[in-house]
């Protein structure tokens with residue numbers, strides 16, 4: 001599988017719904033979880049499901065998973081974890097320096113081909129509404145490539161219930 005500069009990500013309606021519901025329910029801390037789906041031969045990510053996980057720090061400015069929580073999902077859905085999401089309830093619309101370090105460590109040093117979603121607040125209910133109307137400005141995706149470094153990945157919202165196969 002070769003990654004290329006024009007790689008993109010698709011997200012199903014069901015996954016998007018779970019994602020927005022989670023960040024709105026945990027609007028005062030960084031909500032976080034796993035993105036499940038598959039990566040195609042061109043290196044595009046196809047997100048079919050979102051799996052929220054506890055933020056063990058319960059922090060508005062930091063998130064971390066419990067390793068055993070990630071392992072449990074990996075055992076249950078082998079090979080289906082293709083990325084991670086977290087929210088920025090304070091509204092920062094780009095990756096923080098901590099985020100960038102994590103992306104480089106996981107993508108480049110550990111060679112785990114995850115995509116990273118950051119959903120920026122504040123989450124007062126309007127975010128979900130905006131998104132349902134097709135606005136995606138508060139959701140950004142990144143991947144740290146070996147050669148090109150950190151890149152923003154374009155996102156496409158699937159408009160039908162038909163899940164990507």
Ligand SMILES: [Zn+2]
Nearest residue numbers: 088095096099
């Ligand atoms: Zn962050």
